[in-house]
Amino acid sequence: xxxxxxxxxxxxxxxxxxxxxxxxxxxxxxxxxxxxxxxxxxxxxxxxxxxxxxxxxxxxxxxxxxxxxxxxxxxxxxxxxxxxxxxxxxxxxxxxxxxxxxxxxxxxxxxxxxxxxxxxxxxxxxxxxxxxxxxxxxxxxxxxxxxxxxxxxxxxxxxxxxxxxxxxxxxxxxxxxxxxxxxxxxxxxxxxxxxxxxxxxxxxxxxxxxxxxxxxxxxxxxxxxxxxxxxxxxxxxxxxxxxxxxxxxxxxxxxxxxxxxxxxxxxxxxxxxxxxxxxxxxxxxxxxxxxxxxxxxxxxxxxxxxxxxxxxxxxxxxxxxxxxxxxxxxxxxxxxxxxxxxxxxxxxxxxxxxxxxxxxxxxxxxx
Ligand code: G6P
Numbered sequence: 236x237x238x239x240x241x242x243x244x245x246x247x248x249x250x251x252x253x254x255x256x257x258x259x260x261x262x263x264x265x266x267x268x269x270x271x272x273x274x275x276x277x278x279x280x281x282x283x284x285x286x287x288x289x290x291x292x293x294x295x296x297x298x299x300x301x302x303x304x305x306x307x308x309x310x311x312x313x314x315x316x317x318x319x320x321x322x323x324x325x326x327x328x329x330x331x332x333x334x335x336x337x338x339x340x341x342x343x344x345x346x347x348x349x350x351x352x353x354x355x356x357x358x359x360x361x362x363x364x365x366x367x368x369x370x371x372x373x374x375x376x377x378x379x380x381x382x383x384x385x386x387x388x389x390x391x392x393x394x395x396x397x398x399x400x401x402x403x404x405x406x407x408x409x410x411x412x413x414x415x416x417x418x419x420x421x422x423x424x425x426x427x428x429x430x431x432x433x434x435x436x437x438x439x440x441x442x443x444x445x446x447x448x449x450x451x452x453x454x455x456x457x458x459x460x461x462x463x464x465x466x467x468x469x470x471x472x473x474x475x476x477x478x479x480x481x482x483x484x485x486x487x488x489x490x491x492x493x494x495x496x497x498x499x500x501x502x503x504x505x506x507x508x509x510x511x512x513x514x515x516x517x518x519x520x521x522x523x524x525x526x527x528x529x530x531x532x533x534x535x536x537x538x539x540x541x542x543x544x545x546x547x548x549x550x551x552x553x554x555x556x557x558x559x560x561x562x563x564x565x566x567x568x569x570x571x572x573x574x575x576x577x578x579x580x581x582x583x584x585x586x587x588x589x590x591x592x593x594x595x596x597x598x599x600x601x602x
Contacts, residue, residue, distance in 0.1 A: 238387045238389055244583075245390065245579075245583075245589045245590050246389040246390040246590045247390035247392060247394060247482070247575075247579055247589050247590055248579060248589075250388055250389070250390050250394045250395045251394050251395070251441070251572065251575050251576060251579060252441060253386070253395050254394070254395050254398050254399075254437050254441075254572065255433075255434035255435075255437040255438050255441070256434070257384060257385050257386055257395050257399055258398060258399060258402050258433060258434055258437065258568070259434045260384045261383060261384040261385075261399050261402045261403060262402065262430060262431060262433075264382070264384050265403065265406050266406075266427060266431070270427055270428070270431055271420075271423070271424040271427055271428075272423075273406050273409060273410045273413075273423075273427070275379075275381065275407075275410065276379070276381065276382075277379050278379065279379075280335070280361070280363065280379065280407070280410070280411075281414070282311065282313070282410065282411035282414040282415055283414055283415060284333065284360065285313070285333050285334065285335040285360055285361070286313075286314070286331070286333040286334070287313070287314050287315070287316070287331060287333065287334045287335070288307055288313055288314070288315045288316070288334070288335050288337055289315075289316045289318070289328075289330065289334050289335070289336050289337065289355070289359065290303065290304065290315060290316065290317045290318070290336075290337045290338075290339065291317075291318045291319075291320050291323050291336065291337070291338050291339075291348060291351045291352075292319075292320060292338065292339040292340060292345075292348055293319060293320050293321065293340075293345050293347055293348055293599070294345075294393070294477070295341075295392075295393040295396070295397045295474060295477065296339040296340050296341060296345075296348075296393075296396075296397075296400060297317070297319055297320075297339075298397070298470045298471070298473050298474040298477070299339055299397055299400040299401050299404060299470075300317045300337075300339050300404075301317050301469075301470035301473070302401060302404070302467060302470040302471065302567045303315070303317075303401070303404035303405070303407075303408060304317050305466060305467050305470075306404065306405055306408035306409075306467075306564065307407075307408045307411060310408050310409060310411070310412040310417060310418065310564070311408055311411035311412040311415055311417055312412075312415060312417050313411055313415070316328075318351075319347075320338075320345065320347035320348040320350070320351040321347040321602075323351045323354070324347060324350045324351045324354055330355060330358040330359050332360065333360050334358075334359050334360060335359060335360055335361045335362075335363060336352070336355040336358075336359035336361070336362050336363070337363050337364070337365065338351065338352050338362070338363070338364040338365070338373055338377065339364070339365045339366075339400055339404070340364065340365075340366055340367075340371070340373050341366070341367045341368070341383075341385075341388060341393055341396040341400070341598075342366075342367070342368055342371060342597065342598035342600075343364070343366040343367070343368040343369075343370075343371020343372060343373040343374050344368070344371050344372055344373065344598050344600050345373075345598065345599050345600070346599060346600050346601055346602050347599075347602065348373060349372050349373055349376070352364070352373060352376055352377065353376070356376075361378050361379070362376070362377045362378045362379075363377055363378065363379045363380075363381065364377040364379075364380045364381065365381045365383060365400055365403050365404065365407075366380055366381070366382065366383065367382070367383050367385050367388065367396050367399070369382055381403055381407075382403075383396060383399035383400050383402070383403050384399060385399040388597075389590065389597075390589070390590045391481070391590065391591060391592055391595050391596065391597045392478055392481045392482050392578070392589075392592065392595075394478075394571075394575045397474065397571060398437075398568050398571050398572075401567055401568045401571070402430070402433075402568060405430070405564065405565070405568070406430075409423055409426055409427070425562075426562060426564060429561060429562035429564075429565055430562075430565065432561075433561070433565055433568060433569070436558075436559040436561050436565075436569055437568075437569060437572060439558075439559045440558060440559065440569055440572040440573060441572060441576075443556055443557075443558075443573060443576070444576055444580075446556060447556065447573055447576040447577055447580055448576075448580040448584075450537060450554045450556070450577065450580075451576075451577055451579075451580030451581040451583075451584055452580075452584050453508075453554075454485075454508055454537075454577065454581045454584075455483065455485075455581045455584035455585045457485060457506065457507065457508050458485065458486060458506070459485070459486045459487070459502070459506075459507045460476070460479060460485055460486070460487040460507065460508050460509075460510060461476075461487070461488060461489070461490065461499060461502065461503075461507060461508070461509045461510070462475045462476045462479075462487060462488070462489035462490075462509075462510045462511075462512070463489070463490055463491075463492045463495065463509060463510070463511045463512070463522070463525060464489070464491070464492060464511070464512040464513065464522075465491060465492045465493065465513070465518045465521060465522055466516070466518050467563075467564075467566055467567045468512040468513060468514070468566070468567070468570065469489075469491045469492075470567070471512055471567050471570055471571060471574060472489035472490070472491075472510075472512055473489040474571065474574060475487075475489065475510060475512065475574035475577065475578070476488050476489040478574060478575055478577075478578035479577065479578040479581060481578070481592050481595060482578055482579070482581075482582040482587060482589050482592050483578060483581040483582040483585050483587055484585070484587060484592075484593075485581065485585075492511070492513075492521065492522050492525040493521070493525070495525050495528060495529070496528070500528060500529075500532070503529055503532040503533070503534040504532065504533055504534065505533040505534070505535060507534065507535075508534075508535045508536075508537055508553070509526075509529050509534050509535065509536050509537070510537045510539065510574075510577070511525070511526055511529075511536055511537065511538050511539065511540075512539045512540075512570050512574070513538065513539070513540050513544060514540060514541050514544060514558065514560070514563065514566045514570070515540060515541055515543035515544035515547065515560075516563050516566070517563075519540075519544060519547070523547065523548060523549070526538065526548070526549065526552070527549060530549065530551050530552070535553035536551075536552045536553050536554075537552070537553055537554040537555075537556070538552045538554070538555045538556070539555075539556045539558060539570060539573050539574075540555065540556075540557065540558065541557060541558050541559065541560040542557055542560060543560065545557050556573055558570065558573065
């Protein structure tokens, strides 16, 4: 079927706006009728039969994997390796027995990811993929393919596929945690109930679009932007920087907040905005002190946080975006939206080709 922009100026805007709905669809696919159990298709996955997870992907899907590493390790106590497919496939990594290999790909056709999957054949205990295109090569060559239910994604810069990948990966991490006896049924139900109300929070994040548009107008005058985050917000900082550079061509990079003093702090001056993603969580105080280090050097901080974080942050911040408060485990999915909107509105302000950025392809099927 032909996909149109449904009244939006760009496919990217449409796909950003679709996220509450498609994530709702992914949840309906993976949750039982009562919503308190996770149902995987086919034979499912026995997480007690594996000791280790090896996740491989490219681009935005790689950042979804990086995020999932925090979830699998913290919730399920499962050691995780995360690799860029083009590195993994040529490094000849040993794959210990009882390793599950997990490939994440929107298109299911990325050449390096497919080659990495083939490398794992006959070595990994199980090959699982998380894909958007069910008939794709990666899906067909996996022992189990898990759909993300995002629907066709046309914009080259991935948006709804990313948050749907995160949703499915979080469900897998919760299922692993439950099977491995790390969380009780009650804790599982609590997380799932928070997940079921996520679309409401996502709509509230979309309502910030006007405010983000104003901030983006200022950002569009910069030549360099730094993104910072800790814990679950670190991979999201990387994704925020990737989105911005892909479509606005502004040089952007991301660091784990704790690494600021090991290099990037040398770049801080009043010309380089610093986007800090930090819900009020256990690591917030540490991030606040990093923000102060930036502001003490004249750096302009754009803080993306919740109301509690706003109350505790310094009033010297340049801009603050206040997000709804949700279960800490879910914050990467929610905070992806302001990161996407910031890139989108910055690109629109600069007049670049949002849906077809120069030099980039939606699906990289050649090396
Ligand atoms: C390209 C796209 C990115 C995507 C990456 C991986 O670079 O422009 O948006 O994240 O490929 O694609 P995949 O289909 O494997 O997720």
